[in-house]
Amino acid sequence: MMKKQKIMLYRIIAAAVIYVPLFVLEHMGKLEFKSEIPVQFLLFMIPYLIVGWDIIYRAVRNISHGQVFDENFLMCIATFGALGVKEYSEAVAVMLFYQIGELFQSYAVNRSRQSISAMMDICPEYANIEEDGKLKQVDPDDVEIGTEIVIKAGERVPLDGVVVSGTSFVDTSALTGESVPREVTEGSEIISGCVNGSGLLKVRTTKEFDDSTVAKILELVENASSKKAHVENFITKFAKYYTPIVVCAAVVLAFLPPIILGGGFAEWIQRACIFLVISCPCALVISVPLGFFGGIGAASKQGVLVKGSNYLEALSEMKTIVFDKTGTLTKGEFVVSEVIPNGWEKEGLLEVAALAEGYSDHPISAALKKAYEEAELGELSMDRVEQAEEIAGHGIKAKIDGRVVYAGNAKLMEEKGVEYEPCAVPGTVVYLAAEKEFLGTIVISDTVKPEAKRAIAQLKQSGVKKTVMLTGDRKDVGEAVAESLGIDEVYTDLLPGDKVDKVEALLGELGEKEKLGFVGDGINDAPVLSRADIGIAMGSMGSDAAIEAADIVLMDDNILKISSIMRIAGKTLQIVHQNIVFALGVKVLVLILGALGMANMWEAVFADVGVSVIAILNSMRTLKVK
Numbered sequence: 001m002m003k004k005q006k007i008m009l010y011r012i013i014a015a016a017v018i019y020v021p022l023f024v025l026e027h028m029g030k031l032e033f034k035s036e037i038p039v040q041f042l043l044f045m046i047p048y049l050i051v052g053w054d055i056i057y058r059a060v061r062n063i064s065h066g067q068v069f070d071e072n073f074l075m076c077i078a079t080f081g082a083l084g085v086k087e088y089s090e091a092v093a094v095m096l097f098y099q100i101g102e103l104f105q106s107y108a109v110n111r112s113r114q115s116i117s118a119m120m121d122i123c124p125e126y127a128n129i130e131e132d133g134k135l136k137q138v139d140p141d142d143v144e145i146g147t148e149i150v151i152k153a154g155e156r157v158p159l160d161g162v163v164v165s166g167t168s169f170v171d172t173s174a175l176t177g178e179s180v181p182r183e184v185t186e187g188s189e190i191i192s193g194c195v196n197g198s199g200l201l202k203v204r205t206t207k208e209f210d211d212s213t214v215a216k217i218l219e220l221v222e223n224a225s226s227k228k229a230h231v232e233n234f235i236t237k238f239a240k241y242y243t244p245i246v247v248c249a250a251v252v253l254a255f256l257p258p259i260i261l262g263g264g265f266a267e268w269i270q271r272a273c274i275f276l277v278i279s280c281p282c283a284l285v286i287s288v289p290l291g292f293f294g295g296i297g298a299a300s301k302q303g304v305l306v307k308g309s310n311y312l313e314a315l316s317e318m319k320t321i322v323f324d325k326t327g328t329l330t331k332g333e334f335v336v337s338e339v340i341p342n343g344w345e346k347e348g349l350l351e352v353a354a355l356a357e358g359y360s361d362h363p364i365s366a367a368l369k370k371a372y373e374e375a376e377l378g379e380l381s382m383d384r385v386e387q388a389e390e391i392a393g394h395g396i397k398a399k400i401d402g403r404v405v406y407a408g409n410a411k412l413m414e415e416k417g418v419e420y421e422p423c424a425v426p427g428t429v430v431y432l433a434a435e436k437e438f439l440g441t442i443v444i445s446d447t448v449k450p451e452a453k454r455a456i457a458q459l460k461q462s463g464v465k466k467t468v469m470l471t472g473d474r475k476d477v478g479e480a481v482a483e484s485l486g487i488d489e490v491y492t493d494l495l496p497g498d499k500v501d502k503v504e505a506l507l508g509e510l511g512e513k514e515k516l517g518f519v520g521d522g523i524n525d526a527p528v529l530s531r532a533d534i535g536i537a538m539g540s541m542g543s544d545a546a547i548e549a550a551d552i553v554l555m556d557d558n559i560l561k562i563s564s565i566m567r568i569a570g571k572t573l574q575i576v577h578q579n580i581v582f583a584l585g586v587k588v589l590v591l592i593l594g595a596l597g598m599a600n601m602w603e604a605v606f607a608d609v610g611v612s613v614i615a616i617l618n619s620m621r622t623l624k625v626k
Contacts, residue, residue, distance in 0.1 A: 074276050078094060126158065149203050166199050190203055287612070317513055335447055339442050349439055359388045430442045478491075520537060571622065
C-alpha cells in the first residue's frame with residue numbers, strides 16, 4: 001500500500017474510533033446537553049474534520065480556480081447542509097464513507113497500475129563503458145551509436161545493439177510477457193529493457209537511447225491514458241453538465257416547496273442534502289476510466305502494448321483483419337525448400353548456386369549459402385569464381401571454373417536463350433544454367449510461422465468475419481500461403497501504395513459499427529497501419545516506423561495474442577457498460593425516493609459510496625481477464 005493510502009486509512013480508522021461511540025451514545029439519548037455551547041456539534045466535528053478536511057480544502061482551492069462543480073463541492077454542500085439542520089451523525093457518516101470509497105478507488109487504480117508499472121521500471125539507470133581496463137558507468141543518453149558497452153549478469157540492457165562477445169540468457173518478460181528466457185550469442189540482436197541472465201555480454205550499440213526500444217515503450221505507455229474511448233468522453237461530458245444541473249435541482253428542492261406549500265425549511269433542506277449526496281457521479285467518473293485502465297493493464301501482462309482505451313473499444317468492434325505476409329504471417333526468413341536438378345546431383349547444383357551468389361548480400365543469396373553450409377558439403381571456395389555481376393531484376397552472372405553461369409528468374413533464362421523447365425512449385429524460383437545448358441531449379445520459400453494457422457482460427461472464433469492477406473509476392477506464392485492458413489481473401493503483386501488502396505476499399509465494405517485492423521511489421525506498412533481503424537505492429541522485429549504508426553504493439557511478435565486482446569477488449573467494454581447501467585439505475589431510483597422524502601441519508605450514502613465501491617470492484621475484474 002502506498003504512503004498516501006496508508007495515511008488515509010489511518011485517518012479513516014481514527015475518525016471511525018471517535019465517531020462510532022458518539023453515534024451509539026446519540027441513539028441512546030446520552031448526548032443531549034443543556035448548555036448554550038453546541039457540545040454535540042463540536043464533538044461530531046472532531047471526526048468530521050479528521051476525515052474530511054482535505055475535501056473542504058480541495059473544494060475551496062478548485063472554486064478559487066474557477067472549477068466549482070465537482071465531487072468535492074457536492075460533498076461539502078451536502079454535509080454542510082446536514083450540519084445546518086443538526087443531522088451531525090449523518091454529516092460525519094457521509095464524509096467517512098465517501099473517503100472509504102476514495103480509498104477503494106485509490107487501491108484499485110494502484111492495482112491496475114501495477115500491471116503496467118513493470119514497463120515503467122524497464123528504464124535503465126546506466127550503461128557500462130570500458131576505459132583503461134575499468135568499467136565506467138555513464139548515462140545511457142550519452143552513449144553514441146557504435147559504442148561497445150558491457151552488460152554484467154543481473155543488469156538491465158540499456159541500449160539496443162548487437163552482441164559482440166559472450167553468451168547468456170536474457171529475461172524479456174517485462175517487454176514481451178514471455179516467461180522463458182531468450183538465448184543470445186555473438187551476432188544476436190539484443191533490445192533495451194531486457195535483463196541479462198548469468199553471462200557477461202559485450203554489445204555494440206545500434207541506436208541512441210531516445211530511439212531505443214525502451215524509450216519508445218515508455219513514451220507510448222505515458223501517452224496511453226490521453227487517448228480516451230468514446231464511452232469515456234461521453235462520461236466526461238455527462239459529468240460536466242450533470243453536476244451543475246443536480247446542484248440547481250437541489251437548490252430548487254430546498255426552497256421552492258416550502259415557499260409554495262408553506263411550512264419549515266429544515267425538512268426540505270435535509271431532502272436537498274440527501275439529493276446532493278445521491279447525485280454525486282463518482283461511480284461513473286471513477287469506474288469507467290478505471291475499467292479501461294484495467295483492460296490496458298491486462299493486455300500489458302500479455303506483452304501487448306495498447307496505446308489508448310479508444311483502441312480497446314475499437315478492438316471489440318473489429319470484424320475484418322488484414323495481414324501483411326512477410327514477417328507477419330511468415331518468419332521473413334528465406335530457406336531452400338526444393339532442389340530440382342536437371343541431370344546433376346543435388347549437392348552439385350546447390351554448390352554452383354552458392355558460388356554464383358557468393359558475393360551477394362541479397363536474402364535469396366543468403367538462403368542459398370546457408371543451405372550449402374547446412375548440407376555440410378565442405379568449405380565454399382570462392383577462388384573458383386573469377387567474376388560476378390548482378391543483372392538488375394533478373395539475377396546473377398558469374399564465371400565459375402572458367403564457365404559462365406547464370407542464376408536467376410525465368411526472364412534471365414529467356415534472355416540468354418536457355419531452354420529451361422518452368423517450375424510450378426510455390427516460392428521464389430532460381431533457375432541455373434551454364435552457358436546454354438540448363439542445370440536445374442532451386443525453390444526458396446519464406447517459412448510460415450507455426451502459430452499463424454491457429455491464430456487465424458482463433459480470430460474467427462473471437463468474432464472476426466473476414467481475414468485478408470496483402471503481399472507483394474507472386475500470385476501462386478501468396479495464394480498457397482493463404483490457403484494453408486485458412487485466410488478468406490488474398491491480394492498479390494502489390495506495391496506499398498496498392499496496399500493502402502486495398503485497405504481503403506475494404507473499409508468501404510464495413511458496416512456502420514464495424515472496424516478494420518491491419519497487422520504488419522515493415523517500414524512500408526506504416527501508411528497502411530495509420531489508415532486502418534486499428535494498426536497492429538510487431539514490436540520485436542518490426543521497424544520503428546511501423547511501431548510508431550501502430551495503435552497496438554505485439555512486443556514478442558506473437559499474432560496469437562491478437563485474439564487474446566480482443567477477448568480482453570470485449571470483457572472490458574462489457575464491464576464498463578455494466579457499471580454505467582448499474583450506477584445510473586440505482587441513482588435515478590434513489591434520487592426519486594430522496595426527492596419524495598422516502599430515502600434518508602444512509603440510503604443516500606449507499607447510492608453514492610456503495611455504488612462507487614461496487615462499480616470499482618467490478619472494474620477490477622478487467623485485470624483478471626485471461
